[in-house]
Amino acid sequence: MSEKKTNRRDFLFTATYAVGAVGVGATIWPMIDQMNPDASVKALASTEVDVSDVNPGKTITVLWRGKPVFIRRRTQDEIAEAKSVKLEDLKDPQKDEDRAKDPEWLVMLGVCTHLGCVPLDQKGDYNGWFCPCHGSHYDTSGRIRKGPAPTNMEIPKYEFVDSNTIKIG
Amino acid sequence: MSDHDYTPKSKVGKWFNDRLPLLTLANHLTEYPTPKNLNYWWTFGGILTFCLITQIITGLVLAMHYIAHADMAFDSVEHIMRDVNYGWLIRYIHANGASMFFLAVYIHIFRSLFYGSYKSPREIIWIIGIIIYLLMMAAAFMGYVLPWGQMSFWGATVITNLFSAIPLVGEGIVTWLWGGYSVDNPTLTRFFTLHYLIPFLILGLVVLHIWALHVPGNNNPVGIDIKKPSKDTVPFHPYIVIKDGFALLMFMIVFAFFVFYTPNILGHADNYIEADPLVTPAHIVPEWYLLPFYAILRSVPDKLLGVVAMLSAIFILAALPWLDTSKIRSAVFRPLYRQFYWILVADVLILGYVGAMPAEGLYLLIARVATAYYFLHFLVILPLLGLKEKTLPVPLSITEPVLGGSINFASAKNTERSNK
Numbered sequence A: 001m002s003e004k005k006t007n008r009r010d011f012l013f014t015a016t017y018a019v020g021a022v023g024v025g026a027t028i029w030p031m032i033d034q035m036n037p038d039a040s041v042k043a044l045a046s047t048e049v050d051v052s053d054v055n056p057g058k059t060i061t062v063l064w065r066g067k068p069v070f071i072r073r074r075t076q077d078e079i080a081e082a083k084s085v086k087l088e089d090l091k092d093p094q095k096d097e098d099r100a101k102d103p104e105w106l107v108m109l110g111v112c113t114h115l116g117c118v119p120l121d122q123k124g125d126y127n128g129w130f131c132p133c134h135g136s137h138y139d140t141s142g143r144i145r146k147g148p149a150p151t152n153m154e155i156p157k158y159e160f161v162d163s164n165t166i167k168i169g
Numbered sequence B: 001m002s003d004h005d006y007t008p009k010s011k012v013g014k015w016f017n018d019r020l021p022l023l024t025l026a027n028h029l030t031e032y033p034t035p036k037n038l039n040y041w042w043t044f045g046g047i048l049t050f051c052l053i054t055q056i057i058t059g060l061v062l063a064m065h066y067i068a069h070a071d072m073a074f075d076s077v078e079h080i081m082r083d084v085n086y087g088w089l090i091r092y093i094h095a096n097g098a099s100m101f102f103l104a105v106y107i108h109i110f111r112s113l114f115y116g117s118y119k120s121p122r123e124i125i126w127i128i129g130i131i132i133y134l135l136m137m138a139a140a141f142m143g144y145v146l147p148w149g150q151m152s153f154w155g156a157t158v159i160t161n162l163f164s165a166i167p168l169v170g171e172g173i174v175t176w177l178w179g180g181y182s183v184d185n186p187t188l189t190r191f192f193t194l195h196y197l198i199p200f201l202i203l204g205l206v207v208l209h210i211w212a213l214h215v216p217g218n219n220n221p222v223g224i225d226i227k228k229p230s231k232d233t234v235p236f237h238p239y240i241v242i243k244d245g246f247a248l249l250m251f252m253i254v255f256a257f258f259v260f261y262t263p264n265i266l267g268h269a270d271n272y273i274e275a276d277p278l279v280t281p282a283h284i285v286p287e288w289y290l291l292p293f294y295a296i297l298r299s300v301p302d303k304l305l306g307v308v309a310m311l312s313a314i315f316i317l318a319a320l321p322w323l324d325t326s327k328i329r330s331a332v333f334r335p336l337y338r339q340f341y342w343i344l345v346a347d348v349l350i351l352g353y354v355g356a357m358p359a360e361g362l363y364l365l366i367a368r369v370a371t372a373y374y375f376l377h378f379l380v381i382l383p384l385l386g387l388k389e390k391t392l393p394v395p396l397s398i399t400e401p402v403l404g405g406s407i408n409f410a411s412a413k414n415t416e417r418s419n420k
Helices: A008-033 A076-084 B011-019 B022-031 B040-063 B073-082 B087-115 B123-145 B150-165 B170-178 B185-214 B236-261 B288-299 B303-323 B335-355 B361-388 B407-419
Strands: A047-050 A058-064 A067-073 A105-109 A144-146 A158-162 A165-168 B033-035 B233-235
Touching: A047 A058, A105 A165, B011 B022, B022 B236, B033 B236, B040 B087, B040 B185, B040 B236, B073 B087, B087 B123, B087 B236, B087 B288, B087 B335, B123 B150, B123 B185, B123 B288, B123 B303, B150 B170, B150 B185, B150 B303, B170 B185, B233 B236, B288 B303, B288 B335, B288 B361, B303 B361, B335 B361
Parallel strands: none
Antiparallel strands: A047 A165, A058 A067, A067 A105, A158 A165, B033 B233
């Protein structure tokens, strides 16, 4: 039994496979990446919303990046309710202060974190939102309380341009 | 098989067949020895072939009039319904054809489950069948998105979001599937492309399915191995062709009833409202044929585990030939399995029913029990049953009991009666 020696042929095989693998990868990648969002989609980054006629207890829904964003002007009761919740009762612990910079205004993606439906306003067991698709309940801060959704509704990047205008994105 | 030494009679035929043996193939399909005791549950293979061809032809015609664009898709479907000559007919055949296709495939699958057609040596036929079934679900789902109604849009949103349950890369995959940050025009155009492609993949797999079938030959209601060709078999043509043809006619009556008398009963009224990304319909449900899996998804209170349970419910079928440890194929000779079989049928129907109901209260409880039983059936009951069950004596051939000469079969019947 002779010991197997690395010879020129083995080297050539390995080199050929390696170059071949890179070539196949470089050919397949454009085929996969063409499905990702292109620059024109990514460019639709921000939306400005006039909130001057949103009174306490009212929610408006605006479209941002093809998804609904809820802008709710919360009542004092709702704010108190959101703040009184103990963090250990939450599936995805998050303080209300961290979700609403100005406690009166809750700006969040109106997309259920379970499978992407739009939850219904002022419904469910926690006076917040209720997703009709698979029964997730959110509280007045948009935090998940009951049902299959794993996390709270997402807070997008936003800022007050002036007291009546919110810029999302 | 003896039909492979076929020689065409004519000189031209022989010349052609020596170069491309198509005539040998045709002869094989004609003479193919088939068990003579096949009942009407065996006619659904032919019916399914008819369904596939119907979907491909009507689909091609619809694609001539349909516009795959988020702004125009909904209107183009209405254009097909109102303006295109016979467009309503072609679209109703295509839409109801999907339901008929699934009706037939479920009967076909449950036929296999009852008569043990998935067992050795037919595992590959069975697994190809499961792949076809998966592709059918993918095609049906993507086809349902194309009219761009409310159910289309939200169905697409929910199903694509299933992938977001995958840890770390889930969100990236969903964005990639969408080609944006939500279901939108890029999603629609790629779904149209894939919806067009999949039926041809299915067609290829059907060829493999039949090829794999023709190696061991058909299983039969008695579930025993038979000698081919022999007194136990008849040639495929004309015997099975006529029987399949008659069953197909009966099936087409049901099909035509839906198309002409109640074409929308299997759909959802919400899908006649154009897609609106701001409003989710109050009660969102998939098409009837996906309801049992939908019920399993909703019965698990955790996102990732719910998705895992739903996919496992389908993939577990592929492992069935190894989960079922019984050597006896047909449920006719398995008195206990036969009862569990019907419980499974009831279980799947119950899952389908609760899948259409809101996921709360009693419905949720029933869905959970039924989901648990579904897995129990495949993972616990089937493996144990094969080891414990006392099966009835199996006849030695198909001809024996028919000619009244089988002591085996008569005693099987007697034991069965005395057991009750």
